[in-house]
Amino acid sequence: MTPLIEIDGLSKSYPGVRANEDVRFSIAPGEVHALLGENGAGKSTLVKMIYGLVRPDAGTMRLRGEPYAPPRPSVARERGVAMVFQHFSLFDALDVAENVALGMENPPPMRALAKRIREVSEEYGLPLDPARLVGDLSAGERQRVEIVRCLLQDPKLLIMDEPTSVLTPQEVEILFRTLRQLSAEGTAILYISHKLEEIRALCDGATILRRGRVVGSCAPREKTARELAEMMVGQTLTPPARAERARGPIALEAAMLDLDSPNPFGVGLRGVSFQVRQGEILGVAGVAGNGQDELLLALSGEIRSPTDAVRIDGHGVGHLGPVARRRLGLVAAPEERLGHAAAPDMSLTENALLSGGPRRGLVARGLIDWAKTRIFAREIVEQYDVRTPGIEVAARSLSGGNLQKFVIGRELSQDPSVVVVNQPTWGVDAAAAAAIRQALLDRAAAGAAVVVISQDLDELLEVADLFAALNGGRMTKPRPTQGLTVDEIGLMMGGAHGMEEAHAHHA
Amino acid sequence: MLITLEKRPTPSRGWAIATPVLAVILTMIAGGVMFALLGKNPVEAIRTIFWDPLFNPDVASYSRPQLLVKAAPLILIATGLSLGFRAGIWNIGAEGQYIMGAICGAAAGLALYPLEARWIVFPLMILAGALGGLLWAMIPAILRTRFRTNEILVSLLLVYVAQALMASMALGALRNPEGGGFPGSRNLSQWPAAANGELVANTGLHWGVIAAILAVIAAEFLLRRHILGFDIRLTGLAPRAARFAGVNPDRLILLCMGISGALAGLAGLFEVAGPAGQISIDFASGYGFTAIIVAFLGRLSPVGILLAGLLMALTYIGGELAQFMLSLPSAAIQAFQGMLLFFLLAVDVLSNYRIRLATKGAA
Numbered sequence: 001m002t003p004l005i006e007i008d009g010l011s012k013s014y015p016g017v018r019a020n021e022d023v024r025f026s027i028a029p030g031e032v033h034a035l036l037g038e039n040g041a042g043k044s045t046l047v048k049m050i051y052g053l054v055r056p057d058a059g060t061m062r063l064r065g066e067p068y069a070p071p072r073p074s075v076a077r078e079r080g081v082a083m084v085f086q087h088f089s090l091f092d093a094l095d096v097a098e099n100v101a102l103g104m105e106n107p108p109p110m111r112a113l114a115k116r117i118r119e120v121s122e123e124y125g126l127p128l129d130p131a132r133l134v135g136d137l138s139a140g141e142r143q144r145v146e147i148v149r150c151l152l153q154d155p156k157l158l159i160m161d162e163p164t165s166v167l168t169p170q171e172v173e174i175l176f177r178t179l180r181q182l183s184a185e186g187t188a189i190l191y192i193s194h195k196l197e198e199i200r201a202l203c204d205g206a207t208i209l210r211r212g213r214v215v216g217s218c219a220p221r222e223k224t225a226r227e228l229a230e231m232m233v234g235q236t237l238t239p240p241a242r243a244e245r246a247r248g249p250i251a252l253e254a255a256m257l258d259l260d261s262p263n264p265f266g267v268g269l270r271g272v273s274f275q276v277r278q279g280e281i282l283g284v285a286g287v288a289g290n291g292q293d294e295l296l297l298a299l300s301g302e303i304r305s306p307t308d309a310v311r312i313d314g315h316g317v318g319h320l321g322p323v324a325r326r327r328l329g330l331v332a333a334p335e336e337r338l339g340h341a342a343a344p345d346m347s348l349t350e351n352a353l354l355s356g357g358p359r360r361g362l363v364a365r366g367l368i369d370w371a372k373t374r375i376f377a378r379e380i381v382e383q384y385d386v387r388t389p390g391i392e393v394a395a396r397s398l399s400g401g402n403l404q405k406f407v408i409g410r411e412l413s414q415d416p417s418v419v420v421v422n423q424p425t426w427g428v429d430a431a432a433a434a435a436i437r438q439a440l441l442d443r444a445a446a447g448a449a450v451v452v453i454s455q456d457l458d459e460l461l462e463v464a465d466l467f468a469a470l471n472g473g474r475m476t477k478p479r480p481t482q483g484l485t486v487d488e489i490g491l492m493m494g495g496a497h498g499m500e501e502a503h504a505h506h507a
Numbered sequence: 508m509l510i511t512l513e514k515r516p517t518p519s520r521g522w523a524i525a526t527p528v529l530a531v532i533l534t535m536i537a538g539g540v541m542f543a544l545l546g547k548n549p550v551e552a553i554r555t556i557f558w559d560p561l562f563n564p565d566v567a568s569y570s571r572p573q574l575l576v577k578a579a580p581l582i583l584i585a586t587g588l589s590l591g592f593r594a595g596i597w598n599i600g601a602e603g604q605y606i607m608g609a610i611c612g613a614a615a616g617l618a619l620y621p622l623e624a625r626w627i628v629f630p631l632m633i634l635a636g637a638l639g640g641l642l643w644a645m646i647p648a649i650l651r652t653r654f655r656t657n658e659i660l661v662s663l664l665l666v667y668v669a670q671a672l673m674a675s676m677a678l679g680a681l682r683n684p685e686g687g688g689f690p691g692s693r694n695l696s697q698w699p700a701a702a703n704g705e706l707v708a709n710t711g712l713h714w715g716v717i718a719a720i721l722a723v724i725a726a727e728f729l730l731r732r733h734i735l736g737f738d739i740r741l742t743g744l745a746p747r748a749a750r751f752a753g754v755n756p757d758r759l760i761l762l763c764m765g766i767s768g769a770l771a772g773l774a775g776l777f778e779v780a781g782p783a784g785q786i787s788i789d790f791a792s793g794y795g796f797t798a799i800i801v802a803f804l805g806r807l808s809p810v811g812i813l814l815a816g817l818l819m820a821l822t823y824i825g826g827e828l829a830q831f832m833l834s835l836p837s838a839a840i841q842a843f844q845g846m847l848l849f850f851l852l853a854v855d856v857l858s859n860y861r862i863r864l865a866t867k868g869a870a
Contacts, residue, residue: 302750323753334751343745353737354752363734370732 002065004029004188005050005157010059012045018212019045023059025207025214027157032179032189034199034220036232037209038429043192046209047159050190051083052076064156074105080156084146084163092135099134100149120151124178139166139287147178158182159190164198165455166288169490176202194232194430195458196225210234233430248278251449252299252330252418253311257318259298267291269298272475274468276449278417281440282478283464284453285493291473292453293335296422299451300332301325312418326358329417333407335426335453337400341407344396348388351395352377352410359414376413384409385435401432408436412443419443422453437463457489469493512860522858523806529857530804530850531818537850538843547833555832556825556843570824572711576782577823580605580774582719582816584798586726587770589807591763593730594742598764600647600662601771602795603669604640608772609779610669610676611639613692613786616701617681620693628700632776633714640772641765643669648764652757658764670791677788692786695779703781715777719816722770726809739763771795800848822847 003026010023020042027033037043048054050061052070061068063079070076073083090099097114101107108116114130121128126144134142143163150158160179164172179189179202193199199206200220208216208231216231223231257272269291276282286292297303299310300322307316312328322332334340342351353373357363362373377391384405388398395403408424424440425433441463444450453470454460460467466478469492476492535557539549560570584601591598598604615635619628647661676682681692695701706712730736742749742759750756774794783790801819805811826840 300751301753321753321755322751326753332751336747339745340747340751343741343748345744346741350737350741354741354748357734357752366734367732368734368737 003027003062004031004064005068006062007046007050008060008062010046010049010056010061012049012054012056020049020056020212023209023212023214025217027188027190027205029156029188030183030186031205032183032191032203034203034206035190035192035209036194036196036199036206036228038194038232038431041209041232042212043209044161045212047083047161047190047192050076050157051081051159077105077153077155080154081159082150082153082155082157083159084143084150084161086162086165088142088146090134090142090145093133095131095133096128096137096145097130099145100130100152103149104152116152117148120148124148124151124181125174126178139289140168140171143167143175147175151182155187157188157190159192161192162194163191164193164195168287168493169457169486171287172198196220196228197458199228200225208232229430245279245445246447247280248447249313250275251278251313252276252420252451253314254299255309255311257298257305257309259294259303259305261291261294262297262303263293266294267473269294269475270473272298272470272473274466274475274478276418276451276466278447278449279444280466281444281450281452281464282466282468283460283481284451284468284470284475285457285460285489286453286455286470287493288455290470291475292422292455292470294473295470295475296332296334296420296453299330299420300334301330322355323358326355326414329359330420331355331359331411331414331416331418332420333411333422333424335422337403337407338396342395342403345394347394348381348386348391348398348406349374349377351406352380352391354410356410356414359416380406380409380413383413384439401428404428405432405436408439412439416443417448419448419450420453421451423455424452425454425456425459433459467492509864511863512856513863515859515861519858519861526854526857527804527806527811527815527851529854530847533850533854534843534847537846541839541842541846542835545835545839547835552829552833552835555829556822556840559828559832560821560824566828568709570828572705572709573824574817574820575711575716576713578816578820579713579715579719580778580794581798581801581819582813583715583722583774583777584767584771584795585801585805585812585816586719586722586809587767588798589802589805589809589812590726590729590739591767592743592802593807594739594759594763595746596760596763597659598644598647598662598767599659599799600644600664600666600669600795601767601798602791602793603662603666604643604768604771605775605778605795606666606669606673606791607643608636608640608775609783609790610673610681610775610786611772612636612776613695613779614676614681616695616698616780617693619700620698621700623700625700629703629780632701632780633773636772636776637769638772640775641769643772644764644768645761648761652760658760662764666795673786673790674788677786677790681786683785690788694784696781696784701780703777713777713781715774715781718773718777720813723809723813730809735762771798800844804848804851819844 006026008024010020012020023046035043045054049056052073052075068079097110097117100117101113107113117128117130126148128144128148134145143166163175167175183189191203203220206218206220207214220228253275255273257269260268267290274282298305301320302322305318307318309318311317312330317325317328338344343354353362356376360376362369362376374391380386381388381391386406387402424436440450440452452460452463461481464481467481467484468478469476471493535553539553542549542552559566561567584605588598588601612632612635616628616632622628643665646665647658650656650661651658677690683691683693696704703714738754738759741752742754779786797819801812801815805815822844829835830837830840
């Protein structure tokens with residue numbers, strides 16, 4: 001059988017980086033093929049070449065035996081190649097059908113389109129109402145809009161970039177059923193993910209990329225997740241060490257925390273209550289946009305609340321700002337590194353001062369002690385293995401993983417008694433992610449109360465002692481992580497959006 | 508071949524210093540072309556603007572002191588504005604605060620007329636001048652923090668209110684009772700207790716110049732060493748990171764508007780008690796608006812503003828000289844000054860971006 005797509009010797013260089021070098025593999029019709037690799041391994045560049053967003057420097061592709069060199073995505077779509085991006089390109093203020101129409105070359109009349117959307121979504125088990133506003137949809141439903149948009153073009157090859165990062169386990173199941181159905185009908189799927197268990201469950205074949213080159217291929221079902229990870233990283237991985245930790249008194253407490261989101265399409269918090277003891281890690285799961293950002297802002301002090309809604313060591317701090325809370329021992333690391341946790345155009349030294357002032361004594365009577373600040377910055381860079389040419393470079397010149405290590409390092413080096421982090425390893429390579437998780441565990445072992453907000457369930461199961469989920473701004477009662485089943489976790493996270501009437505309570 | 512701009516990972520320090528110089532050179536070239544098209548000798552015109560005011564023996568004795576007289580208010584106002592601009596707080600109404608400083612300072616002094624105790628009258632006028640500017644700036648500041656109004660609009664519109672107030676003062680409350688009914692207050696520069704005269708003869712050095720230098724030093728220190736200066740820079744560069752750091756945005760607005768208002772008020776007081784001499788209908792001369800250009804010409808850095816203020820003053824004096832000696836139209840001089848700002852903003856891109864020649868297709 002001729003392969004659906006054959007990739008032969010594709011290379012692409014950017015100034016200073018070889019993103020892809022002599023990449024070759026092929027996908028058969030109906031095959032679900034995984035593209036595995038760490039961040040920066042060249043997966044994105046490769047799929048962008050296949051989708052016509054980037055022109056290769058060298059190499060050729062053949063689609064169903066015919067030469068294929070798409071100069072732009074519209075040509076790729078005409079030839080039957082479709083792609084669902086990790087970040088959605090949807091307009092909140094338009095409805096589903098309008099959003100789908102915007103992505104089409106020649107959209108049919110709205111009525112006909114709405115009918116087609118309903119047919120396709122039913123056929124593939126992706127419930128979707130064409131008349132709903134995208135701004136009101138959950139992340140999973142938004143993804144369905146993107147998928148349905150692709151399916152309307154009747155693709156032969158569907159590229160999916162990290163599709164499950166925003167889904168609950170139940171939603172992942174629905175998506176997989178759809179993908180298997182597509183595969184059975186002969187549509188090939190190129191599936192990019194770093195979630196190895198998913199790849200083992202779904203994919204027939206896998207190509208592994210490291211530093212732009214193909215370093216191996218395998219049938220994922222025949223390998224363990226650990227073996228796949230080691231092929232990806234090229235080294236043996238050690239799981240984080242979890243020392244037995246002594247639990248102290250309650251260090252951080254939220255009591256019926258209510259607040260409105262500062263963001264018009266954001267989700268406010270409703271009656272969030274929890275307690276974290278010294279030496280304990282609370283993991284907060286949930287699909288993005290269910291109040292995670294708001295929870296971090298409320299705990300860090302960027303959004304104020306009634307005095308007793310947030311307590312540190314028993315003292316009500318809800319009315320205090322970030323500086324006062326830092327003095328009391330609470331440090332925080334928001335999700336967005338550039339622009340929130342760090343100022344992109346400032347040097348690492350200045351970024352060290354950004355939150356390190358109060359606890360490290362970098363400012364005395366209003367005067368900045370730059371010598372001390374530089375020592376602090378250097379200490380973070382050394383202890384947390386931040387790869388940077390120096391501490392005077394702008395924060396934006398660091399890679400995502402290195403900047404994240406800097407941010408986490410900056411907060412953890414302040415001898416905190418309470419740590420709150422949101423998405424600590426988002427977009428960070430496996431080695432850096434492991435280092436960050438280990439640092440959080442070490443901090444808890446040193447007696448800090450830690451709250452880890454994350455969409456990565458594996459991460460939470462790895463580090464958290466207590467597990468809770470945020471859904472529509474409400475938080476479930478924290479339960480011990482040990483002994484939780486995936487089904488229970490899924491139910492805590494709110495189940496599958498759109499599959500049941502239960503989620504209509506967010507008024 | 509395609510010219511593309513590539514963002515530098517770290518802004519270039521070398522270019523940050525070189526771009527203002529490059530902008531001045533480009534202005535000279537483009538301005539020279541314009542003067543040539545107007546039928547004037549471009550070299551002579553440029554020399555008249557940049558060289559003669561300082562070194563031509565026929566005119567320098569008059570124009571050299573003017574340099575400090577004109578530069579001082581520009582530097583004083585621009586230094587204050589630059590703090591707010593760095594934090595993304597746009598006080599466009601320094602002209603109004605400058606006028607209110609002059610009115611309040613002059614009124615405080617005139618209330619004591621003809622007291623001869625300079626140590627009471629002059630300090631009181633300085634204080635009233637600064638306070639007048641500060642309070643005028645508090646109107647847009649408080650409206651912004653309380654009601655989220657746009658400080659650009661409010662501060663700008665208040666300029667016209669201040670101008671109307673100035674006219675009414677010159678015709679009414681502050682009119683010289685011995686002035687034979689002519690509009691305008693008593694001449695403060697002829698009243699020793701209130702005069703802001705030259706401290707050293709024929710240099711143009713007056714108290715406003717000293718205040719400007721002190722303001723530059725204080726602002727430089729604030730931005731380099733003080734946490735407040737850090738907060739200002741952080742708020743401008745990354746507002747969300749500033750909130751994360753714990754900066755209170757409303758407090759920063761009040762502070763930056765207050766400082767810039769007070770400095771503009773001071774500039775107004777020193778002007779009304781010295782070079783201008785009196786409250787009059789045409790007192791406002793646009794220093795408050797020109798200072799915005801000076802602030803950007805100086806890269807929003809205090810030392811840069813010091814140099815930019817002197818340069819701007821030079822083009823004003825030189826421009827007047829060129830009008831007078833070469834009969835260049837005043838519109839041409841204004842266009843020349845406009846070119847300076849245009850080139851300055853245009854070349855600024857070089858400190859953050861690098862120009863690359865790329866072959867087509869390698870998108």
